[in-house]
Amino acid sequence: xxxxxxxxxxxxxxxxxxxxxxxxxxxxxxxxxxxxxxxxxxxxxxxxxxxxxxxxxxxxxxxxxxxxxxxxxxxxxxxxxxxxxxxxxxxxxxxxxxxxxxxxxxxxxxxxxxxxxxxxxxxxxxxxxxxxxxxxxxxxxxxxxxxxxxxxxxxxxxxxxxxxxxxxxxxxxxxxxxxxxxxxxx
Numbered sequence: 001x002x003x004x005x006x007x008x009x010x011x012x013x014x015x016x017x018x019x020x021x022x023x024x025x026x027x028x029x030x031x032x033x034x035x036x037x038x039x040x041x042x043x044x045x046x047x048x049x050x051x052x053x054x055x056x057x058x059x060x061x062x063x064x065x066x067x068x069x070x071x072x073x074x075x076x077x078x079x080x081x082x083x084x085x086x087x088x089x090x091x092x093x094x095x096x097x098x099x100x101x102x103x104x105x106x107x108x109x110x111x112x113x114x115x116x117x118x119x120x121x122x123x124x125x126x127x128x129x130x131x132x133x134x135x136x137x138x139x140x141x142x143x144x145x146x147x148x149x150x151x152x153x154x155x156x157x158x159x160x161x162x163x164x165x166x167x168x169x170x171x172x173x174x175x176x177x178x179x180x181x182x183x184x185x186x
Contacts, residue, residue, distance in 0.1 A: 007044040011037050047083045066094050085113035104131040122151035
């Protein structure tokens with residue numbers, strides 16, 4: 001879509017146009033242009049492709065979500081830091097269906113880049129705990145699940161955390177258990 005510099009320039013141009021509308025006495029046009037400038041500025045902080053990808057993921061349409069994320073050509077330069085973190089998180093969640101190693105790298109990159117909300121950090125750490133269970137790293141998974149519990153203040157991820165703890169016990173409690181999801185291949 002649009003580069004972040006173009007978005008800021010477009011916002012400034014629309015605001016200048018709105019000021020001229022106010023000066024000419026066209027108050028309605030000026031207010032409409034200020035709202036339009038606000039919308040363009042909103043897309044600077046929240047990338048529309050990431051928002052659409054989230055929406056598709058909620059509808060369980062991973063193919064369309066991946067297609068939206070793939071439309072972002074250069075996330076390092078075209079996205080602000082917060083959007084980059086969510087880009088990596090969503091990519092990791094989508095790729096986790098096929099490649100755990102690559103997905104784990106992307107989710108860790110999202111955490112290091114800086115997710116904004118504690119709830120999102122908890123979700124990312126829950127993903128990492130699942131990856132750790134799948135790879136047979138019990139201690140790391142237990143630590144991550146403890147961190148998830150601390151970050152999940154509204155108890156939204158409580159059921160998933162309990163499920164992961166059950167999987168952790170099942171994966172390492174039975175003799176000869178090979179990991180999460182019934183002996184998943186590495």
